[in-house]
Amino acid sequence: MKPVHQPESLGFDPKRLEYITDWMKRYVDGGKLAGTQTLIARSGKIAYHQSIGQADRESGLPWKNDTMARFYSMTKPITSVALMMLYEKGLFHLDDPLEEFIPAFKNMQVLRPQARSIEDTEPAKAKITVHNLLTHMSGMTYGFNEGVLGKHYDASKMDFGPTRGSLESQIEKLAEMPLQFNPGTRWNYGVSTDVVGRLVEIISGQDLKSYFHDNIFSPLGMVDTDFGIPKEKINRYATAYGADETGALMVMDPAGKSAFRKENVACYSGGGGLISTASDYLKFAEMLRCRGAYDGGQLLGPRTVDFMMENHLDGDLAQYGQAVFSEVSFVGVGFGLGGWVMMDPPLSQMMGSPGDFGWGGMASTVFWVDPMEDMTVLFLTQFIPSSHYPLRKELRSLVYQAMVD
Template sequence: MAVLETSSPTDLGLDPERLGYLDEHLRRYVDSGRLAGTLVLVARGGEVGHLAAYGLADRERNVPMREDTLFRIYSMTKPLTSVALMQLYERGLVQLDDPVAKYIPEWADLRVYVMGMGPTLVTKPASRPMTVRDLLTHQSGLTYGFLERTNVDAMYRERKIGMAEVNGTLRGMVEQLAELPLEFSPGEHWNYSVSTDVCGYLVEVISGERFDRYLERHILAPLGMRDTAFWVPPEKRERFAACYGLGAKGIRLIDDPAESAYLREPTFFSGGGGLVSTAGDYFRFCQALLNDGELDGVRIIGRKTLELMTQNHLPEGKDLASHALGRWAETTFAGIGFGLGFSVTLDPAKAQISGTPGEYSWGGAASTTFWIDPLEDLVVIFMTQLMPSNAYNIRRELRAIVYSALTE
């Protein structure tokens, strides 16, 4: 990865003293043992005004956090997958109102859970077909097994839906899903789910190219995202961060970078959460989006398509608080809508966050996050390595500090 150049924050309309609050705040997290390490990037006008690494990428081996550390970005994979599918939309190969069964025939007669389990399972027909937009907006009726809320979640856990060692490939996952009921009829609610993994499968079916190869050819290579992939090759392993979980006595190692499954090239390419990346690489992706889909003369998505993606697609302009079935996501719900792969800020006052209507964002399971604010010409990326992502309120805290630093 090329070294990220930084510019004077003052020249970018950023207050250096207030950006110092950012470093102080993150140091408190690390010095108290709540996080192993952090990396934060703040950019305006396409230039990085603040970049700070602190703490350890690998606590057990005393490896310091670096600007080019490789992180598991988990659900920050979702925006890239969504852009990939919308590239095919721009070629006229898929429409948002296409029934998903057009591409997955086994899903032609999806049914919805009513009650029971096993042989006593009662289902009913879905009120309408699932569409491509339902997948992009998490209104599909699918779910995640880790949510542990319903009997449908339990069925996902029993079959280990989305787990590479069981499903093997994206095709294996959709075959498994064909045998399970939906939590609700498509469009009735918003629910965080494996929908974006299915979007990755649609990219394969529609393009005729394996999903990881499509992503590399149409997004990663054109943008120069050389450190972003579904696995970590041998020559990059020394830069791969450890991953920690929240335990009773502080953080504990849950994925050793010397033994991680990410060290082996997979067969299951999770469009919902499979990528590893660096802050520098992800900045190139974010900056392309902020530039209406183009960076350094390379266009990955059209301006009008991106406008469509970053509008609120929830019915009647609702926010997540009034439309979501569950309460798990990589965002808060009040005052927040959802587009085609991103959360979208509708009302900062209702959301009780600093921000701007129209900004869009998402995060990952290991507490990473990013947001893009077109009005302020702002990109913020935060990388760390702690699961679950709701362990602390750090994302909202970072927003308060960053927005306080804007001077113009």
Template sequence: MRHAAPEDVGLSSAGLDAVEAAVQAQIDAGMIAGAVTLTARHGRVARLTTMGLKDIAGGEPMAEDTIFRIFSMTKPITGTAMMILHDAGLWHPDDPIAKHLPELADVQVFAGEDEAGRPILVAPDRAPTMADLMTHRAGFAYGINIGEPSDRVEAMYRAAGVQQSSDLNDLVARLATLPLAYQPGTRWRYSLAMDVQGAIVERLSGQTLPEFMRTRIFAPLGMIDTAFFVAPDKKHRLATLYLKAPDAALTPLPGNPLRPDPEAEPRFAMGGGGLFSTAPDYARYAQMLLNGGELDGRRIVSAAGVREQMTNRLPDDLLETRFVAGHQKFRPGFGYGYNGVVFTDPDLAGVPVGKGTYHWDGAAGTWFWVDPENDLLFVGMIQLLSYVAPPLQATTQTLMADAIKD
């Protein structure tokens, strides 16, 4: 992506300085070790900034090509993989999930516990569909082994070891033994739905998920540092992952507590959270979305597919319940498309972005958004696991509004 002075693309240098100052303030306060941020408008990079340290103990500064664990920022890319297959006519939103994963044909729904504490299971009112799967409404849970399980279904997922599956087929086989957490379509629950999508990508394409993403998305887009593992000759570029507890200093983690960093391409590639990437690489993906599915003359997905991914799918009555997933606070005007948030009414949501802005974030603090109305994208990369992580996405979105001049 070509670079340009901020003013040449209708941005204020002083406004971008303020965006970066907000991130730098978190470094100065000891909340994060360092960051890489990238702002692009009208297809050109207006600012690519490195701040702070990649590794505190070694005193290594952040670099433009520092590699980050992007965790759930994998999800939008999995959504794009699904839309490529949708373009090919291989699935439809109304399809039952079991049409593509027959193992899930007899799935039941958790309906409480009996007097002996045994789970009560009932038949679903209707089969969970692909539309449910693409919007976290199918009824799946997550099963991540951190903290106490939030409910009985989450405990059942952990007991079944879904996060320890050997590959995506094994994941589906384990899910076939577990109930849905609620009747399909009736609620929104953050889940391993995008990992299930990864299994469908493999079934429909005949490729592994890493191979499909590499050949159909990363290579065509020139995303040279994005993969489900970090190659040995790039390992020195991987940012240290830090933990931050309240009233405690940043603590480096010897490993990834959510899932060990693989040394080679994993058999169990998680479409919901397994990728590593850089700010420039992810900006190329984001620019493809802004361009309606193509970059540098190479089409990845149809313009219609991008529109479908970036269109809100949640009804108003569900948004009125104001549920939360990390920093994502769903509410009227702040909905969800396929694998990411969609702003349908920024004024109502209270965030000064353009209508139709699409965004998501990751467990280690990475974040991005694409704003079609303002033809703008932003990528922010840090490496912090913390319940007290600063809301940098909302902060930088608010400040960016003052940087847009025309």
């Protein structure tokens, strides 16, 4: 990890940065979170980096700066970058139909309006495109989402969990299910990025794990990022918690018996399968801030990164049927290729800058890059679900209030 610099030299008030430390301590001391970590960098230099609490309360393992955690949906921006690296080689077009790569997605069915059963369908009026997948406008969903299809996903265990089977087999199973709506008509958070991961495999000829390692992790020096936690690193791995009916912490996925142990991983989920650290993920986020550049090379072309971090919707997410997601208002927030795009901070009622880009994970993790302020922010904890506490909204106000230059 890079050294922490004097905050004043990077435009931060040290006393105001301590508000973030106090905030993390309140959550930990109040028994709401076991451990937390916040990292803020500006112009490539770290202005603030603190870890509070425990990675595993049962053993007393402290949360350290090198603690490893489940990043869940923060895998999605990485998978999106992987596909766009292939796009830069001219190997596909964003408007290509998905069925050209995976024939099982031909002749898709879509649920009728007010459908009460999974059989109440009609032929889809449009084909799923690659762009639909990258922007979550494919008609796919998640099992935790409301509605007939969400319940069907949940009952069918269509979640691309680490032990479900190969990515290829899970995609074939997914193709047998109807869509929530006609592709391109709405935004709905779902398993689209897992299909993006499968496209990476098909187009590149490599499995997703190998492609990530060879083309992203190795060039960026992300030595602790992988699908699954190896035995030799289990002593750095955090337990995932949730809250019981009284609000007390309860174990959801114990570190020592985690479903993400490397020997158990069968599915390389491009939508949520990666284990990583703050140090590693910072390298990926900084690559985005630097418009594809990193020490020693260029992962993506600058204009490709700009293109990904632009809003690809005709309006904000609220206009596309998603007013609130994971405790954050989506009014004034758009979506690019793999992450949110802040359009109008006052309209969103959240601190930020037009054009800031990022995403979070199910265990309440989040990151964003702010090109206007030349800043990268990363927050880690392991609490499921991410909608339980307003952590992301609070963190935004804490970060921006500390900036004095």
